Amino acid sequence: PKATKSKLGNLTPLRSQRVRVSGWVHRLRDQKGIIFVVLRDGTGYLQCVLSGTVAQTYEALTLTLESSLELVGTLQPVPEGKTAPGGHELVVDYWRVLGAAPGAEDAFSSRLNEKSDPSILADLRHLVLRGETASAILKLRAALLSSFRGSLVSHDLLEVTPPCLVQTQVEGGATLFTLDYYGQPAFLTQSSQLYLETCLPSLGDVFCVQESFRAENSHTRRHLSEYTHLEAELAFITFEDLMNHIESIICETIGRLLQDPSSAALIKQLNPNFQTPSRPFLRLSYVDAIKWLNEHGIQHEAEDAEGNVIKDEHGNPKMVDHAVGDDIAEAAERRMTDILGTPVFLYGFPAVLKAFYMKKMPKKEGAPDDNHVFTESCDLLMPGVGEIVGGSMRIADMEELLAAYKREGIDASPYYWFTDQRKYGTCEHGGYGLGVERFLAWLANRYTVRECSLYPRWPGRATP
Ligand code: 4AD
Ligand code: MG
The missing domain is CATH 3.30.930.10 (Bira Bifunctional Protein; Domain 2)
Structure with a gap:
């Protein structure tokens, strides 16, 4: 039977039917010759199961994260005791690679995670977005x-x-x-x-x-x-x-x-x-906020007439109470808001x-x-x-x-x-x-x- 083309976010009404989906390999796992692909297309995620002959091709054995794929198969509820996004999985009978990705040796797959150097994350923002x-x-x-x-x-x-x-x-x-x-x-x-x-x-x-x-x-x-x-x-x-x-x-x-x-x-x-x-x-007037900061010991760096921070003998900024007319700087503002909650x-x-x-x-x-x-x-x-x-x-x-x-x-x-x-x-x-x-x-x-x-x-x- 003909497969219905669908985005991953709209699959639920198509349970038990043949569907055709496209997306990127978000997660990949090979379990005793059965390949589990979690596919991502921006609207959702779908677990796709490749087994038997469809899992034994050269493409299947060299499949990499972030490759783009088209897959056709039957959408089935996940078996009892297992979980998958949306509660269903695609049992694939036909699939092809649209665009392969470099895989494990690549910067994206091997170097990027939440603890990566912020400048690398910034340079690779276009790939970070896929997370x-x-x-x-x-x-x-x-x-x-x-x-x-x-x-x-x-x-x-x-x-x-x-x-x-x-x-x-x-x-x-x-x-x-x-x-x-x-x-x-x-x-x-x-x-x-x-x-x-x-x-x-x-x-x-x-x-x-x-x-x-x-x-x-x-x-x-x-x-x-x-x-x-x-x-x-x-x-x-x-x-x-x-x-x-x-x-x-x-x-x-x-x-x-x-x-x-x-x-x-x-x-x-x-x-x-x-x-x-x-x-x-809560509504707090500026004048009351100045009072509040002083009552809570939240001070700011003293500045001279030119706006330079005044340092003490140890080179630390001299801290002073707030006075009416002072800007409430980011640090003081943040401390106040965090205390008020x-x-x-x-x-x-x-x-x-x-x-x-x-x-x-x-x-x-x-x-x-x-x-x-x-x-x-x-x-x-x-x-x-x-x-x-x-x-x-x-x-x-x-x-x-x-x-x-x-x-x-x-x-x-x-x-x-x-x-x-x-x-x-x-x-x-x-x-x-x-x-x-x-x-x-x-x-x-x-x-x-x-x-x-x-x-x-x-x-x-x-x-x-
Ligand atoms: O307080 P701001 O400078 O006010 C104005 O621009 C007024 N002319 C707005 C108006 O009345 N139509 O900026 C307004 C808000 C700030 O409260 C802050 O949330 C945000 O804009 N904002 C910034 N967000 C990110 N980065 C910056 N550099 C920002 N500067 C202001
Ligand atoms: Mg402002």
Whole structure:
């Protein structure tokens, strides 16, 4: 009888039938002349059994891991007492090699495992992707993006695609990748926020999933030079609305993932102890966070006026308490989030620490200095990762924005279109950006965001 062609993930309805499948040799075992091949095609895994004459050919005896094959046979439930992926196996009566792989002497088969040198793993990322963990992370990433889209659309946000080639900075000139654009300077985008803001009057609330680029010389677990940035912008909202919205989107997105059996299984595989965070998320003002850090003895490295770390007589950095106006650095932020053990909204950062476009809270009477001018800004911190979302309300007033450009030393002319938003019918609005790799690192309990990107880029690494 004719064999039905099928992907490995869709085999269950074809039990007891003749099927034709194709894929790569994921595992290989020869047991007394019977060859067991676990085949992989990206949609699933299938145990294939080669016995009798089909196991005695030259191809069968020289078969190697990662070779690509086509096989035809009868799909049978696995015998009692044995296990196989999907609960069935293919009893093969015809098969052929489509592309042989080098086998045991090859770098991939002999040198690659989770303990391999990280630079070898990075060079061979295209082969590492074939592993069960790497492919599970990327499958969860796809499910995560589609769940995010589902949640955002259900909140009436429209997806747009802003440009990557831009002539404006958003998050400070120091981390811009500059390029020559037909003889003009241009940058790779740091954030699509400014473009999203321009969409509000025509499209309403909007979001995008776009690559952002940061030339940060940070070799940390959570920094990439290129990362996937999910950003949203909402009109006619308050700061309170903004934080509630971020919390809803995150919780609904997790809910969607857990409702779907295949993504729920991926979370279970990668992060067996995953627990849905409870609502509402803890909210901690920046000023209270500074107090909290000092009460818990979490200090930071002292710096001189030029920003150089001050060392003691043994050459160790001098550690000091946090003061209002200090940045909460990655190490302190991480320790705080790990101790709290739950998602935390840190809000109300000093304007001196934050980007030019952020809306300021009114200066309190008796505030000692400019370090005490706060913004309607928030970062969402997750245990194990730290900051995964940065958001804020935006300056809606034209004069205030012009003053902000000036204070930051930004030439306002390339921003004319952004400024125009305040000229042609301004509105109270705000938004946020979420680092997809950081969120995934939290969700899948990965040590580094580098595992959460298809081909991660960090300082010095742009291959493969
Ligand atoms: O906090 P950031 O810099 O905020 C913005 O870019 C805003 N303009 C977003 C907005 O309001 N539309 O970046 C937002 C998030 C961070 O919280 C972090 O999760 C992620 O982007 N992120 C990075 N992820 C990986 N590698 C890097 N180098 C990142 N820099 C920021
Ligand atoms: Mg930030």
